[in-house]
Amino acid sequence: MTIHKLFLTFDVEDFVNVRSIEALFLILRLLKKYHVRALFFITGHVAERLSSFPQVLDLLGNHEIGYHSSSHSVRPNIFEYTDLESYQDAYLISLRRETSHINPLSGEIEGEGGIKTLRKLFCQKEIEAFRAPGFSWSPPHLEALRSLGFEYDFSTDLSNVPVFHKGTTFFPFPVLIDWKDSFNYYKDFFWFVLSREVSVLDFHPDLFVNQSYWDSFFPRNAPQKGRRQAMLLLLKLEFLLKTIQFLKKAKFVEITPKPNEAKIRLDTTRIDVENVLKRIFVAPVTQFNYRPKFLRRHILQFFDILPTMH
Ligand SMILES: [Zn+2]
Numbered sequence: 500m501t502i503h504k505l506f507l508t509f510d511v512e513d514f515v516n517v518r519s520i521e522a523l524f525l526i527l528r529l530l531k532k533y534h535v536r537a538l539f540f541i542t543g544h545v546a547e548r549l550s551s552f553p554q555v556l557d558l559l560g561n562h563e564i565g566y567h568s569s570s571h572s573v574r575p576n577i578f579e580y581t582d583l584e585s586y587q588d589a590y591l592i593s594l595r596r597e598t599s600h601i602n603p604l605s606g607e608i609e610g611e612g613g614i615k616t617l618r619k620l621f622c623q624k625e626i627e628a629f630r631a632p633g634f635s636w637s638p639p640h641l642e643a644l645r646s647l648g649f650e651y652d653f654s655t656d657l658s659n660v661p662v663f664h665k666g667t668t669f670f671p672f673p674v675l676i677d678w679k680d681s682f683n684y685y686k687d688f689f690w691f692v693l694s695r696e697v698s699v700l701d702f703h704p705d706l707f708v709n710q711s712y713w714d715s716f717f718p719r720n721a722p723q724k725g726r727r728q729a730m731l732l733l734l735k736l737e738f739l740l741k742t743i744q745f746l747k748k749a750k751f752v753e754i755t756p757k758p759n760e761a762k763i764r765l766d767t768t769r770i771d772v773e774n775v776l777k778r779i780f781v782a783p784v785t786q787f788n789y790r791p792k793f794l795r796r797h798i799l800q801f802f803d804i805l806p807t808m809h
Contacts, residue, residue, distance in 0.1 A: 503695065565628035
């Protein structure tokens with residue numbers, strides 16, 4: 500019988516609304532209660548704040564830690580500052596920004612921070628997994644992270660199984676992101692876990708208390724959810740964790756194992772560049788009304804696809 504791999508992941512990105520940290524704490528307590536291990540992608544800005552929350556840090560110690568960029572949606576964001584004609588320049592600026600503290604208001608580099616802060620905070624742990632904010636990764640940025648010791652990407656939509664390319668293992672795109680409104684969620688959940696070798700679920704602790712994603716909340720100060728609504732979401736999570744615990748006990752799934760290097764190499768001849776671009780463009784275009792100019796060319800270079808002549 501196949502044991503399906505299930506990665507339960509959380510993107511931790513809101514460092515303004517203190518209720519987001521409370522939500523994170525309650526989620527961590529639930530995970531402890533059901534002995535479920537998860538992978539937390541944390542931004543540099545949140546890492547700077549977490550040292551003031553020792554109970555949260557203590558509970559995070561039981562889980563895998565990943566990186567969610569230094570400054571998430573602060574502008575210029577990844578797709579803006581890597582949108583340079585020179586691939587090498589985009590790589591170098593990524594190296595600098597991901598190891599620095601970024602001023603949340605001006606977007607300027609201000610001393611050490613980013614992955615350096617996160618690694619100091621969790622000095623006992625290997626931090627080698629990355630998820631790009633809004634799934635908007637950029638190839639020169641990814642290669643900069645590779646130089647900084649990252650081996651696993653959880654942002655792209657290249658294959659339903661993990662695939663290897665240029666030193667990075669690309670995990671499948673999440674089968675489900677946050678909550679659907681109805682009980683279809685559970686039907687979908689079972690279906691995906693049963694039909695796939697590896698499934699990724701993606702949740703946002705800040706969405707338990709903010710009305711919209713951090714990207715929208717940050718510039719527009721979107722309204723918060725009420726206590727009752729937040730508790731209801733936690734109950735839903737508890738129900739899901741009970742299910743996951745049951746599947747684990749039945750040896751049906753393995754929950755958030757340590758990521759491994761994929762054995763399968765990515766077949767770059769089968770990449771649909773337009774589809775990859777469409778996925779990456781969702782956040783830049785919808786949240787920031789920005790359309791990257793050089794991203795297409797960077798993708799062609801990264802996947803060794805020669806541009807066709809028109
Ligand atoms: Zn995010």
